[in-house]
Amino acid sequence: xxxxxxxxxxxxxxxxxxxxxxxxxxxxxxxxxxxxxxxxxxxxxxxxxxxxxxxxxxxxxxxxxxxxxxxxxxxxxxxxxxxxxxxxxxxxxxxxxxxxxxxxxxxxxxxxxxxxxxxxxxxxxxxxxxxxxxxxxxxxxxxxxxxxxxxxxxxxxxxxxxxxxxxxxxxxxxxxxxxxxxxxxxxxxxxxxxxxxxxxxxxxxxxxxxxxxxxxxxxxxxxxxxxxxxxxxxxxxxxxxxxxxxxxxxxxxxxxxxxxxxxxxxxxxxxxxxxxxxxxxxxxxxxxxxxxxxxxxxxxxxxxxxxxxxx
Amino acid sequence: xxxxxxxxxxxxxxxxxxxxxxxxxxxxxxxxxxxxxxxxxxxxxxxxxxxxxxxxxxxxxxxxxxxxxxxxxxxxxxxxxxxxxxxxxxxxxxxxxxxxxxxxxxxxxxxxxxxxxxxxxxxxxxxx
Numbered sequence: 001x002x003x004x005x006x007x008x009x010x011x012x013x014x015x016x017x018x019x020x021x022x023x024x025x026x027x028x029x030x031x032x033x034x035x036x037x038x039x040x041x042x043x044x045x046x047x048x049x050x051x052x053x054x055x056x057x058x059x060x061x062x063x064x065x066x067x068x069x070x071x072x073x074x075x076x077x078x079x080x081x082x083x084x085x086x087x088x089x090x091x092x093x094x095x096x097x098x099x100x101x102x103x104x105x106x107x108x109x110x111x112x113x114x115x116x117x118x119x120x121x122x123x124x125x126x127x128x129x130x131x132x133x134x135x136x137x138x139x140x141x142x143x144x145x146x147x148x149x150x151x152x153x154x155x156x157x158x159x160x161x162x163x164x165x166x167x168x169x170x171x172x173x174x175x176x177x178x179x180x181x182x183x184x185x186x187x188x189x190x191x192x193x194x195x196x197x198x199x200x201x202x203x204x205x206x207x208x209x210x211x212x213x214x215x216x217x218x219x220x221x222x223x224x225x226x227x228x229x230x231x232x233x234x235x236x237x238x239x240x241x242x243x244x245x246x247x248x249x250x251x252x253x254x255x256x257x258x259x260x261x262x263x264x265x266x267x268x269x270x271x272x273x274x275x276x277x278x279x280x281x282x283x284x285x286x287x288x289x290x291x292x293x294x295x296x297x298x299x300x301x302x303x304x305x306x307x308x309x310x311x
Numbered sequence: 312x313x314x315x316x317x318x319x320x321x322x323x324x325x326x327x328x329x330x331x332x333x334x335x336x337x338x339x340x341x342x343x344x345x346x347x348x349x350x351x352x353x354x355x356x357x358x359x360x361x362x363x364x365x366x367x368x369x370x371x372x373x374x375x376x377x378x379x380x381x382x383x384x385x386x387x388x389x390x391x392x393x394x395x396x397x398x399x400x401x402x403x404x405x406x407x408x409x410x411x412x413x414x415x416x417x418x419x420x421x422x423x424x425x426x427x428x429x430x431x432x433x434x435x436x437x438x439x
Contacts, residue, residue, distance in 0.1 A: 033360055168358065176355035196318040200360045217366075220323050280319060 004063070005030045005152050005184035006051060011060035012208075013046050020046040022208030023060065028186055028201065033179050035195035035216075036188040038205040039289055044188040045085045047205070048156050051186075052082050065152055078107060081150030083158055087137045095125035095140050099147070108149030113177075117143045120169050134161045142170065146177070153178060155187040159194065171198055196281040206289050216281070223279045223287075224259035227252050230271030242287050250274070254287045316357050324359055328367035336376055336387055337435050347377060347385040 006028035013021040021043040028034045038044045049055040051062055053069045053076070061068070067076050089098055095118065103109045118125050123139045124132065132140065138161050145153060153174075159167050175198055178185050189195050195202065196216065203213040212219070223242075229250045237243060240262060242254040255262050263273045279287075316327045335341045347353070350368060354361040368385060371377045378388040414424040 171358040172355050175358055175361065176351065179361050180351040180354065193318050197316070197324065197357075197359050200362045216360075217323070217325075278322075282319075 003030060004028055004066075005032070006034075006062070006064055006186060008047070008051075008062040009060055011047065011050060011062055012058045013043075013050060013055060014058045019208050021050070021057075024205070024208065024210055026203060026210065027213065028184065028203075030184050031179070031182045032201045033174070033185045033199045034187070034201040034203065035199035036186060036203050036205070037190075037192070037195065037285060038188070042205045042289075043208040044205060045156055046208075048084070048154060048186075048188065051154060052080070052084070054084075077105075079151045081145035081148045081153045083138075083141045083145050083153075083155045085156045087134070087141045089129045089137070089141065089144075091130040092128050094128050095123055095143075098129070098140065098144060099125075102144050102148070106148045110147055110149055113149070114143060114147035117146050117173065120173065121166055135163060135166070138162060139166060146173065150183070152184045152186065155185065157189060158187055159189060159191055167194070174198065192282040192285055202281070204285060204288055211288050219281070219284055220278060222257045222259075223284050224255050225252060225275070225277050225279055225283075226255055226259055226263050226266070227274040227277075228263070228266050228271045229274060230266070230269070232269075233266065233271055243290075254279070314353070314357060316359060324363045325367040325370070328353075328357075328364060329370055332367070332371055333374075333376055339435075341387050343387050345387045347387070349384070 004027050006026060008024050008026040011021055011024040011026075012019065024043070024047060026047075036044055036047070046055060050057050051064055053073060064076050065079055067079075069076065090101075093101065099111070099114050103111070117123070121139045121143060123143055124136060127136075129137065129140065138158070142155075142158060145155070159170065162170065171194065174185055179198075187195075187199075200216055201214070202216050202219060204211045214222075227250060231249070233251045234241075235244050235246065235251070240255055240257060242256050244254075245252045253262070259276055263276055267273055314328055314331045316324050318324060320327075332341070332347070341347075347368075348356065350361055350364045354364045357364070368377065368379065372379055372388075375388055377385055379385045410424060410428070414421075
């Protein structure tokens with residue numbers, strides 16, 4: 001047993017002229033619910049495809065439950081439940097038939113779980129896959145992964161296309177039957193409010209590189225918005241200052257750590273600190289991935305409207 | 312007991328759970344000896360990570376609000392928090408400051424602000 005469910009080391013995938021994944025180092029602790037976040041095209045799906053052996057890394061390596069592709073292929077497929085980006089199964093098969101088809105491949109398969117999830121996620125089991133709606137296809141894929149009794153679930157956008165009732169039920173299942181049992185869930189999602197509730201670890205990826213990987217509580221405790229007013233306030237981004245926005249003599253700093261000390265330094269320079277407030281995950285995400293927001297010493301006095309219109 | 316959490320507010324979820332349990336106990340909605348749901352059950356009901364609930368329960372236990380019997384569930388403790396007076400006051404000070412700031416901003420007199428606090432205490436039927 002290693003302490004990580006997934007690790008990657010300088011993992012990279014280059015297509016002709018794009019670096020889809022560009023030197024990624026992930027550490028996904030066992031027993032965590034890990035939210036893997038990024039914009040469209042950030043490299044989430046490519047990373048997941050490499051973890052599941054569906055794409056070969058250009059360089060670097062990955063372990064899944066301490067195992068490696070391709071030599072541990074069978075063990076990985078036994079122990080990892082996977083729902084990919086394209087929710088695709090045999091077109092003509094019905095849910096019930098797919099359950100019978102999948103069962104012999106997985107030593108820890110549970111018919112009881114399959115029945116339970118069919119009921120709880122309201123999956124029509126006697127309709128051919130091709131006749132199911134997008135949401136029901138997703139649900140059937142999830143059911144098959146969940147009934148597998150996997151130690152690790154890798155889910156690429158599991159909640160896309162689900163109605164709010166089913167999504168709520170799915171979150172309950174994940175928390176109760178997986179996290180509650182000490183199993184690991186690695187999921188990519190654009191729904192930051194949902195991730196903020198159920199995840200305890202977050203990794204944010206942008207342009208194939210990892211911007212941040214930390215326990216969610218740490219992110220909540222560390223990131224702060226510091227609002228200050230005064231003359232000659234610093235306008236540069238630094239290691240500590242993620243972004244700066246200016247409006248008249250007031251500046252808003254997004255600080256990634258030691259906000260109190262940062263505020264104290266500003267105060268020593270004669271600034272008035274108006275507020276130091278915490279940020280939710282969505283605000284942190286937006287500040288980290290919207291890098292191009294301009295605000296340097298060069299445009300001191302630029303209004304907030306001007307700064308944001310040039311994004 | 313019904314607890315609700317909202318991830319969008321920026322208030323840490325464990326604090327939301329903590330303050331709602333404290334409120335329920337202070338208001339008498341939960342009595343001494345009453346059981347709380349297990350960490351796993353509460354987490355599933357709220358769709359939040361079990362570690363979040365575990366952290367809230369740890370803090371509540373530290374504050375003497377609840378009592379956990381290993382392997383035997385979680386109960387409302389009902390005893391006085393075993394904290395020094397100075398520590399209790401220190402913990403309340405930020406709330407007092409916020410009340411003072413908001414009160415001043417709204418141009419309320421100190422008497423009016425104090426009256427509000429007294430009324431709130433009265434509502435919980437706690438003698439000042």
